[in-house]
Amino acid sequence: MKIFVTDALVIDLDAEQWECRACGGALGSARDNYKRFMALRPRDPRDIHAPIIDPDRYEFTFAPDPQWLTIVEYYCPHCGHLAEAEYLPPGHPPVHDIEFDIDALKAQWSVREATAAPVLGPDFVAPPHHHHKGGH
Amino acid sequence: MTSSSDKVNEFLQDATLFLAPDPEIMNNHGFAPRSALEERCMAKESDPARIEIVRERLMAGANESFEMLENMGAAPGAKWGDCVSAMFTASGDLSLASTGGVVIFVNLVQYPIKFINKYWKNDPSVGVREGDAFLVNDAHYGQAHNTDQSLMMPVFWEGEHVAWVGATVHEGENGAIEPGGMPSIAEQTWDEGLKMPPFRVAENYVLRRDIVTFLQNSVREPKLQYADMKVKMYTCRRLEQRIHEAIAEFGVEAVVACLRRNLEDTDAEVRRRLKEWPDGTTRHAWWTDGTLRENALIKINLAVTKKDDVLTFDYRGSSPEFANRANNTLDITLKGMLSQLMLAYVWPDLPRNQAVLNSVRFIFDEHSIMRPAPTAPISQCMMSVFTSWSVAQVSVMKFLYCVPDKYTRVIAPWYCMINTFLFGGLTQHGEMVGNVCADINGMGGGALADRDGQQSCAPIFATMADLGEQEFMEEEMPFVQLVSKKLMRDNQGFGRQRGGMGYQMMLALRDSPAWGFMLTAIGSKFPNVPGLFGGYGCPTYPLARVRGIDVFEAMRTDPGQFRYSIAEMMNEQPFPEAQYSTHPMSLPYALAARGELYMIAQGTGGGFGDPLERDPADVMRDHEEDLVSDEVAWRIYRVVFDPQTRIVDEEATAKARQAVRDERLAGAMSYDDYCAQHVTAKPPAHLPYYGSWDDTKTLYAGSPDVSFPAGEAGPPIIMPHPLQVRIDALERQLAALQTAG
Numbered sequence: 087m088k089i090f091v092t093d094a095l096v097i098d099l100d101a102e103q104w105e106c107r108a109c110g111g112a113l114g115s116a117r118d119n120y121k122r123f124m125a126l127r128p129r130d131p132r133d134i135h136a137p138i139i140d141p142d143r144y145e146f147t148f149a150p151d152p153q154w155l156t157i158v159e160y161y162c163p164h165c166g167h168l169a170e171a172e173y174l175p176p177g178h179p180p181v182h183d184i185e186f187d188i189d190a191l192k193a194q195w196s197v198r199e200a201t202a203a204p205v206l207g208p209d210f211v212a213p214p215h216h217h218h219k220g221g222h
Numbered sequence: 223m224t225s226s227s228d229k230v231n232e233f234l235q236d237a238t239l240f241l242a243p244d245p246e247i248m249n250n251h252g253f254a255p256r257s258a259l260e261e262r263c264m265a266k267e268s269d270p271a272r273i274e275i276v277r278e279r280l281m282a283g284a285n286e287s288f289e290m291l292e293n294m295g296a297a298p299g300a301k302w303g304d305c306v307s308a309m310f311t312a313s314g315d316l317s318l319a320s321t322g323g324v325v326i327f328v329n330l331v332q333y334p335i336k337f338i339n340k341y342w343k344n345d346p347s348v349g350v351r352e353g354d355a356f357l358v359n360d361a362h363y364g365q366a367h368n369t370d371q372s373l374m375m376p377v378f379w380e381g382e383h384v385a386w387v388g389a390t391v392h393e394g395e396n397g398a399i400e401p402g403g404m405p406s407i408a409e410q411t412w413d414e415g416l417k418m419p420p421f422r423v424a425e426n427y428v429l430r431r432d433i434v435t436f437l438q439n440s441v442r443e444p445k446l447q448y449a450d451m452k453v454k455m456y457t458c459r460r461l462e463q464r465i466h467e468a469i470a471e472f473g474v475e476a477v478v479a480c481l482r483r484n485l486e487d488t489d490a491e492v493r494r495r496l497k498e499w500p501d502g503t504t505r506h507a508w509w510t511d512g513t514l515r516e517n518a519l520i521k522i523n524l525a526v527t528k529k530d531d532v533l534t535f536d537y538r539g540s541s542p543e544f545a546n547r548a549n550n551t552l553d554i555t556l557k558g559m560l561s562q563l564m565l566a567y568v569w570p571d572l573p574r575n576q577a578v579l580n581s582v583r584f585i586f587d588e589h590s591i592m593r594p595a596p597t598a599p600i601s602q603c604m605m606s607v608f609t610s611w612s613v614a615q616v617s618v619m620k621f622l623y624c625v626p627d628k629y630t631r632v633i634a635p636w637y638c639m640i641n642t643f644l645f646g647g648l649t650q651h652g653e654m655v656g657n658v659c660a661d662i663n664g665m666g667g668g669a670l671a672d673r674d675g676q677q678s679c680a681p682i683f684a685t686m687a688d689l690g691e692q693e694f695m696e697e698e699m700p701f702v703q704l705v706s707k708k709l710m711r712d713n714q715g716f717g718r719q720r721g722g723m724g725y726q727m728m729l730a731l732r733d734s735p736a737w738g739f740m741l742t743a744i745g746s747k748f749p750n751v752p753g754l755f756g757g758y759g760c761p762t763y764p765l766a767r768v769r770g771i772d773v774f775e776a777m778r779t780d781p782g783q784f785r786y787s788i789a790e791m792m793n794e795q796p797f798p799e800a801q802y803s804t805h806p807m808s809l810p811y812a813l814a815a816r817g818e819l820y821m822i823a824q825g826t827g828g829g830f831g832d833p834l835e836r837d838p839a840d841v842m843r844d845h846e847e848d849l850v851s852d853e854v855a856w857r858i859y860r861v862v863f864d865p866q867t868r869i870v871d872e873e874a875t876a877k878a879r880q881a882v883r884d885e886r887l888a889g890a891m892s893y894d895d896y897c898a899q900h901v902t903a904k905p906p907a908h909l910p911y912y913g914s915w916d917d918t919k920t921l922y923a924g925s926p927d928v929s930f931p932a933g934e935a936g937p938p939i940i941m942p943h944p945l946q947v948r949i950d951a952l953e954r955q956l957a958a959l960q961t962a963g
Binding site: 090092120136140143145147148154157167170173175191194198207209 | 500501502503504505506507509510511519541554619620623624625626627628629630631632670671672710711712713746747748749752753754755756757758759760761762763764765766788789792793802803804805806823831832833834853854857858883884886887889890891892893894895896897900902905906908909915916927954
């Protein structure tokens with residue numbers, strides 16, 4: 087049974103393996119930190135959030151300070167899909183962000199039907215309150 | 223008969239010199255045990271259908287009162303929804319909040335009501351009687367910060383106290399050291415303006431004019447103070463009226479049982495839903511980049527553990543408190559914000575009451591930025607509590623994604639910072655004012671799995687708040703937004719679905735002899751929110767200024783000079799005589815000159831998913847709407863298209879995207895190699911770093927060489943005055959020059 091843990095990562099409960107949702111490639115033990123199985127690349131934040139105003143003339147440009155921030159990207163080692171972009175001060179250890187109890191997960195899903203795709207959930211329904219300002 | 227221990231307690235209470243906030247009240251966010259009144263009423267009224275009818279009746283009353291509050295409120299905050307009204311049990315638990323409005327405000331009102339119940343009700347010099355109204359604004363007794371004021375009124379029926387009602391407004395001005403009620407230069411709690419513990423301001427439904435006058439005399443906006451006290455009292459009276467009518471129709475037992483059942487049923491449903499989540503722990507850390515007086519890297523650390531039907535938010539390892547900076551928060555404020563998270567972003571179908579947190583536990587380090595000393599200022603608590611909220615939003619979404627029965631959708635982080643102007647001075651009508659622009663509500667929404675986030679939509683603390691009408695503001699205030707609510711190109715949280723974008727604003731003072739602005743936002747060096755599941759976060763945001771120019775004169779003489787975006791104004795520098803500069807968005811209150819430009823942008827919500835998977839048609843739609851440039855369409859989204867026709871070359875795009883995936887892997891390394899090459903044992907020496915690094919039990923305080931065990935007071939972190947820092951630097955330069963020659 088496959089559990090869609092994130093938009094990019096699946097746990098195969100039977101094999102107890104993390105898998106890439108994009109390519110289906112196996113990554114590693116579901117009982118371990120998935121980040122250990124990914125391909126990592128530290129990025130200069132300005133390569134993503136590029137300056138919007140001239141960095142030669144201004145100190146603050148809408149681009150983060152690379153002395154203060156590194157963006158660590160985690161890719162599927164099989165297909166290069168970007169699974170997570172972690173914002174960290176330079177040198178800070180990556181955070182073990184998802185640590186589920188696999189035995190409890192197995193017990194929980196033993197009485198559930200498998201899902202073929204992530205469940206998005208209900209659509210938003212507007213509440214009855216309305217503003218009455220400004221003639222609208 | 224009075225026991226000896228009762229007498230001892232009575233003696234101790236009489237002998238207490240000062241009734242400070244009571245830890246027994248402030249440390250308990252759960253609801254009270256059933257009272258004798260509730261037991262009696264629930265024994266007599268247990269029909270769920272009838273209770274539901276009563277609930278709907280009370281809900282209609284709460285919503286009606288909120289409409290009154292929003293429409294009559296004089297404060298700018300009231301006009302655009304930064305207010306709320308609610309009904310509470312007689313014990314003081316929040317049972318039913320209005321559908322619109324700010325949940326955190328009323329979640330916090332439980333504390334002052336419980337203080338009144340405990341200390342004033344049986345005090346012969348105070349008491350609680352029908353027709354009384356009590357007012358509070360001191361956050362330490364239960365408010366978000368001292369700029370908010372809550373009025374509370376007991377509801378009686380045939381002489382018996384059966385409920386409380388309350389109304390809260392972000393009033394703004396409160397007599398603090400800077401105008402507008404949220405001073406960033408407060409160095410101690412006594413710089414934060416009015417400090418009202420819950421105290422009686424009305425008897426027999428009449429405000430006491432002597433007390434009102436005292437409060438008016440303590441603030442910069444005396445008319446506002448009086449007007450909104452009346453507004454809040456009549457809002458409470460409408461709530462009281464609707465409760466009385468429900469009692470007259472259904473009986474007091476049905477109403478009291480309904481208020482209680484709201485709590486118990488919500489608690490039971492929350493526990494049922496939590497069992498649907500996976501057991502385990504999610505972790506997330508984020509950093510704020512300043513105190514509003516100086517840039518500093520301040521950690522907010524969170525581990526959320528879910529086991530069975532209990533959720534634990536463990537914030538240990540977060541930054542220590544700042545003894546003389548206003549960016550500390552109180553833990554009750556964070557708890558109130560997390561009730562907003564759960565009720566707006568996780569279970570929006572649940573009744574809006576405090577039971578949503580009854581099965582939630584919290585762990586904090588003492589003396590942390592969330593548990594500061596009582597003397598530490600907290601007037602800009604948003605600088606830490608909003609980040610703490612966003613960290614929780616990410617952590618909760620990582621539990622929620624795999625749950626098959628959802629009650630709303632997983633969303634990337636909402637932008638969480640108040641990119642807005644506060645203002646103060648004399649208006650064109652000769653009035654002294656001090657308050658905040660409605661752009662405080664202009665935060666961009668996070669992206670969802672199947673759709674982009676909503677542009678500059680609502681603040682994280684009030685999902686149904688309004689951006690207000692700029693023209694209303696300009697009728698009353700002497701400044702003009704020359705560019706207002708214009709979305710800013712490339713200001714985007716990139717992702718397969720992109721975050722809701724933020725608008726830019728360019729404003730200038732026009733007609734006032736004495737007027738100033740201030741800005742109280744962080745995120746100019748380190749962004750304020752991340753993305754989710756491969757989406758990117760927001761960029762950073764500066765304050766851009768153009769000085770030495772009166773743009774109104776320039777527009778009169780040569781209107782073609784003006785530029786209608788920050789990028790054009792700053793990159794093209796159209797006024798040759800002007801000075802152009804950028805700064806962090808933390809500007810202490812400073813007088814403005816006519817026609818000088820102040821420019822900021824609202825923030826974007828986080829993106830969702832790998833940007834390389836964004837549908838090229840969505841990129842082209844954004845391009846057509848001038849939301850992304852050619853450069854971003856290529857650099858981030860790798861779409862190959864004809865800029866004139868926006869016709870996408872699908873084959874070339876697929877090829878270009880595959881090339882990026884190949885580049886990613888070619889440039890990547892293993893986790894272990896990354897840790898070996900890039901991870902350090904301590905924070906880098908060049909960063910003024912506060913909080914834990916890899917071990918949550920050790921906190922750093924500004925340097926890798928200064929650390930102490932978490933939970934200890936430190937030495938207290940006392941930051942130098944920024945002007946003194948500047949003076950010292952200049953004196954060093956001067957000494958060096960004198961030595962040189």
